[in-house]
Amino acid sequence: MAVFIGRKVGAALIVVFLASVIVFAGARALPGDPALAYAAEDRDPEVLAEIRDKYGLDDPVPVQYVRWVGLALQGDLGTDSRGIPVAETIVTRIPLTLELATLALLIGALVGIPAGVIAAVRRGKASDYAATTVALLGLSVPHFWLGLLMIIVFAVNLGWLPAGGYVPFREDPIGNLEHMLMPAIVLGTGLSAVLMRQMRSAMLTSLGADYVRTARAKGLSERAVVGKHALRNSLITVTTVIGLQLGALISGAVITEQIFGIAGFGRLTVDSIAQRDYALLQGVVLVAAVGYVVVNLLVDLSYSLINPRIRVAGGRSA
């Protein structure tokens, strides 16, 4: 087990390292002179030279990279063009996005998993077709359009919910949820569609498995067969899917925050690109990639805890 964990963590570290190289190279590849971004309107060559000197922009790129990673490991991601520490900005923005993502995950799971179970149990019946069709629609509707539609209906026409903005939970819990409800539904829709489809096919597989036939043969109630035997085994698959959906969740958060004017982590990503803010962009994308890798690592590990066969097979092939 220790060897297995070590190997997985090692692979994740390699991925994080290479990701940091790509992030750094990508930020360097952005058009425009970073010194100009820092200098804002000031194009005085002396000022620019001073900035280049201060941020070490004249050093060879590998040197800059090593310095950046060295500081990043200590939690220092540099300062953005307005002189605010990047790490600080990220730390203040992340809670908003985490709240949004958690609510979206909750909605996705609460809608998607039961819908998938029902569709599988009632395979071929009307409820199965209805759930499958709605899921397909949910997959094809882009976040930003769903967001606009919900704003038109629930904010503009009905006036039930605010069209955008954010209220901290500690200040006004109900107002916070009011502001977060639409974005969370928008972000959770795609996820619930994916979960429904995965859950349905996983359940169909388990329902056809020998242990379910055995459970039925020994006279267990249908409820126990579905709930205890089939559902539990299907949930394992779905755990992995949730981990894999994290990327979609991050992409979705970028768009959703943009539409609802939530100043979270996703919004920060777009802003940093729009403002050509090197340090900020590097930090944001690095944190996103690391988060993604870490979550997938945790999913991998928990998966192997639940199902020891994965560990053996994974250990052999990796």
Add this chain to the structure above:
Amino acid sequence: MSYVEAQPLSPRARRRRVMRRRFLRRPAAVGSLVVVVSFVLAAVFARWVAPHPPGATDFDAILAGPSREHLLGTDELGRDTLSRIIWGARASIQAGFFATMLAMAVAVPIGLVGGYYRGKVDTVIARITDVLLAFPFLILAVGLAAILGPSLLNATLALGIAAVPPLIRISRGETLELREEDYVRAAVANGANDGVILGRHILPNMTSTLIVQATLTIPAAIIGEAVLSFLGLGVQPPTPSWGVMLNAAQPYLSEAPQLAVYPGLAIVIAALAFNLLGDGLRDVLDPKTER
């Protein structure tokens, strides 16, 4: 006495006929194919299909609702929404097809080489794919589009590159499986060189997987183009694109909500049609996967 000899169908023709029958038995697949073809035709022949030029302004009808003259109403400059959606299909279809073709052209050879030769090359390819998969598709596309600069061509390139990693993984996995097949071993035993094995034995056997993947990548790229254009990283106004139209509709959500509804509907219909077509093709081409 003369007679006509019954021509037995070649195995390939018979297979094709079975496929066609299987496809035609699926109303959703047939319907989606019709929708896809109409979108492509509308995009290609936009000049003749659209009732108005995309940039023509009608100052007597600004933010107007549907009328006989403007079936889906007009935008803030009095431009015909329906015409702009039809012209916008060009950007979407172009981004969808070309990004997918680019992704395939890059990913499939890499996947073939990695999966076939295994060893160090494969390890490197697999690791790099893992790394790129650590960046969500849209984040990667947004980043690349920012590096390349905003335009339809660059957005297409960005989407194409962003779609490469998952396709490498799929074609590599498929190659890994196919190289163990008996017919590949037979070809090796017959002294076929690697090019022949990859090109004549392995690649043709993964075409159905690739076709299905392509029909699923196209809608992702179509939505991706809309998102990039919506964020200002793709098609630039005044050129019509569904994403540009949705972005422009934002200030008028209360006055003219239809401006935000129709272009999005076009995206959903196009994406849904491609997704359904992909599902249908998977059923037809790969009878193993039960649904």
